[in-house]
Amino acid sequence: MKHFNICPICIHQSYCALTTQKDKVWSCSEFDAIEPSNSIIKSKPQIEKKLELI
Numbered sequence: 001m002k003h004f005n006i007c008p009i010c011i012h013q014s015y016c017a018l019t020t021q022k023d024k025v026w027s028c029s030e031f032d033a034i035e036p037s038n039s040i041i042k043s044k045p046q047i048e049k050k051l052e053l054i
Helices: 039-043
Strands: none
Touching: none
């Protein structure tokens, strides 16, 4: 049986003291999700492509 676990995507995971059993946490009052980083997308130059119908 596979358990849902929210700890790996929580910003407090490295210093959380609420539980030591972080492999089975499905709800937490202190949970704050890690925000996806847009810096990689912004720093990479975007190539403009044109669509050509054949």
